[in-house]
Amino acid sequence: MREQIQTEQSTPLFTHEQLNWIKSTELPSRVFLKSATEFDDQFLYFHNDWRFRYSGENKSIPFSKGKHFRDLPPETIKLIKIISLKYIEENSASVVDAFATGLAMTFADISSVTRDNLLAKLHALVAKEKRNHADNSQFYYTLFALRKLDRLKFFKSTDGKEDLEELLLELPRPRNSNWGVYQNLDMVIPEEVCLIIENGVQRWASKLTPSLKTKEEKIAHLKKIKNVVNLDKLRDCVTTGIVYYVGSRPVQLGKMAGGDFVIDTMNEHGSRFSILVPYAKKSKLTIERIRVAIPEELGRLVMLYMRLANIGKEDALLPQKSTSNKPVNDAIKRMLLLFSPKEIQKAVKNKDYELPVYTASLFRHNVGHSMAMNGASAIEIAYVLGQSSLVVANKYIAATPDMADIREQALGRNPVFKNMIVLMLTGNLVHSSKWTGRRVAGSIGGKLHYHLGGCDYEEEICPFSQGRACHGCLYFKPFTDGKHHDVLDSFNDELAEVRNVADDTATVNHPLLKELTRRKQHVIQVIARIEMAEAKEGN
Structure with missing residues (x-):
């Protein structure tokens, strides 16, 4: 009984229902890292401190003695772990260490974990006069946590029944040049x-x-x-x-x-x-x-x-x-x-x-x-x-940001956009001499492209756009000696033409810009994967 009273008094952040929710939620022994490459850890094992290798870096979240974690009660630490697990399941694990740190800072600044308090914290981060990049990151990490906890019914006994997404429409977003980096976090559905x-x-x-x-x-x-x-x-x-x-x-x-x-x-x-x-x-x-x-x-x-x-x-x-x-x-x-x-x-x-x-x-x-x-x-x-x-x-x-920011992302100038090239990998790589199945070809940018890869889709007729949609398809088997750079050049040509048309007609949101950019990104992903495989074989 004494231990129970001390626990409740040491965690004023939570109600009795929330404490029971945290206690009853079981963390798995490990989680599959869906975007891990050949050189990364395929699983993250949930020890007291989280340590793993991802994107060529050794990652660490010092939950036991870290600067932002050591003064937090164990219930808060477990809640951060629960939300961080949800973040990994929906996003790349490359910044989960920064994500956990951002949540620790947020929970240290609020008196209780309610929707109102988290919304107030988000408003405070936006209104901060000398806001920096770390504050912007903390804003979007806290936003993700608020949405996730709301979906998990964490606020059931402490908040009203207003739709959270309607409340978030009134929340201003931080203005910064890297808005595109956080766009998927702010999108309700990735x-x-x-x-x-x-x-x-x-x-x-x-x-x-x-x-x-x-x-x-x-x-x-x-x-x-x-x-x-x-x-x-x-x-x-x-x-x-x-x-x-x-x-x-x-x-x-x-x-x-x-x-x-x-x-x-x-x-x-x-x-x-x-x-x-x-x-x-x-x-x-x-x-x-x-x-x-x-x-x-x-x-x-x-x-x-x-x-x-x-x-x-x-x-x-x-x-x-x-x-x-x-x-x-x-x-x-x-x-x-x-x-x-x-x-x-x-x-x-x-x-x-x-x-x-x-x-x-x-x-x-x-x-x-x-x-x-x-x-x-x-x-x-x-x-x-x-x-x-x-x-x-x-x-x-x-709630929609300036169209100039959207256009910046569509043009693909953001360096982070260019570096996120291994998050969604397609099928197994194969040399053209070893492929005996159906091969794909298609017209892109007014040119016929072939010698790209094979297709193991069970039907003879492609349900998508053959050649144009292959690099982002689960059934595509890219040739390691394929002409993928030619496809990339053709997509760049099409993007240039669409941008010229958009500029001449003053069309701010041309419907093809986003789609062509996505297709171009798929080609870049395949090229990056082939280069990684060749480098591994060379070593």
């Missing part, structure tokens, strides 16, 4: 997760709904699909796709009927689909449904799901449950695992890695943030999200 979902939906649509011309072919394919498709997994895929592309709340998904799915056009050249989204909150001035276009790939999957599940126009699109939040969020979690690379699935199965949790609410805010970043008006954002007023939509726009 760009890598968005890419996994987009590629996953496209891959499933290509496999399950191929382009067939005759009625006989379509009937035969549907008969074949009925015997092999898992309807529950297909429903999860449809649910995740609608949440990701439309930003629908679970309660809106629960109100959707089969008749809300609309086939706008369908011919030999392609199809167009839209979905009628009900308002989650009604007002006297709103209409019953809003019509939002969805990608063709998602539309074909929804159509297949409705046929296999025998859903009519008056039937509910998804099964009716007592609550809509948990089934939707569970579907997203299961689908992210299925869409993830095999090494991530293996690490999850072996309990070496815990897949980050992203809820439907976070995807909704991601849609609003992304639209604001691309120059959408408040009316457009409110319409797509099904909002009956422009209040929240205006906050998304107000």
